Amino acid sequence: MNMDCARVLVVDDEPMNLVIIGEFLAETQFEVDAVESGEAAWQALNGDRSFDLVLLDRMMPGIDGMEILRRIKAESRLSDLPVIMQTAAATPNQVREGLQAGAHYYLTKPFEQGALLAIMRSALEGRRNAKSLRARLQTEQNVTPLFRRGGYELRTLEEAQSLASYLAQLCPQPETAAMGLTELIINAVEHGNLGVSYQEKAVLKLEDRWAEEIARRLALPENRDKRVTVDFVRDDKVIAFTVRDQGRGFDWQRYLDFDPERAFDPNGRGIALARSLAFASLSYVGSGSQVTAVVALSAAAEPSE
DSSP states (O other), rough: OOOOOOEEEEESSOOHHHHHHHHHHHOOOOEEESSSSHHHHHHHHHSSSSEEEEEEEEEOOSSSSHHHHHHHHSSTTTTTTEEEEEOOOHHHHHHHHHEEEEEEEEEEEEHHHHHHHHHHHHHHHHHHHHHHHHHHHHHHHOOOOTEEEEEEEEEHHHHHHHHHHHHHHSSSHHEEEEEEHHHHHHIIIIISSSSSOOOHHHHHHHTTHHHHHHHHTTSGGGGTOOOOOEEEOOSEEEEEEEEEEEEEEOOOGGGGGOGGGGGTSSOOOOOHHHHHHHHEEEETTTTTTEEEEEEEESSSSSSOO
């Protein structure tokens, strides 16, 4: 999917807001459909056109944004559709409600063009990566379930994605495991070995320079020999993946759960998503340069509530 040519459904009951968003996107190649109500949005989503992204106003009369969001995530045909919630309702509880319902991207009104484009690119990139993982899982050579342990080294983001999809085949739900492993291994490359901070990544995403900066840092002499190691050990009940990088670590405690204050950034949701969706447990050691993710292989291994 070419992110610049994506089709976007914009939903807002204020005509002026639709005009402003239209102006922000006028010089891009995004194809925009705009509607003024939740009822019209749901009709559009069930029509002949398919969409790559929804930019959704939260507070509307009739069917509001939260109801549309819940319907999207409950419909298997639409559930992977990224939703950006744009709202003036930005209290922590309101943001948390939206995050729990599946809106992992937020914009607070009024917003600037640069912030809108950065969040849109991040949302579309997330969907593209998920589709790429599914494609990899369909084409990867099968990993034999007889493997009880193994170890790997990697250096680049491309290698991280390939290894994650390969190892995910050991798990009962490969697609979910691939998503979680990809987040952890990429985090080890970019934040661990390459030293990209959360704040730096946010700026790079806003300026659309993230990929360029990763390539630059990979080529630096001090980074050329750095590797991320990924080991796994399995028994009849669980498989444990341990990811280690050669960085100084990071404040990992902040990223284990969805934080309403970070919902408006173009990055920072990967570890929380991985922890909540992919693993039975996720444990960092010390400064955060080592993490172990456990996948349950049987119902008996599921963590108790």
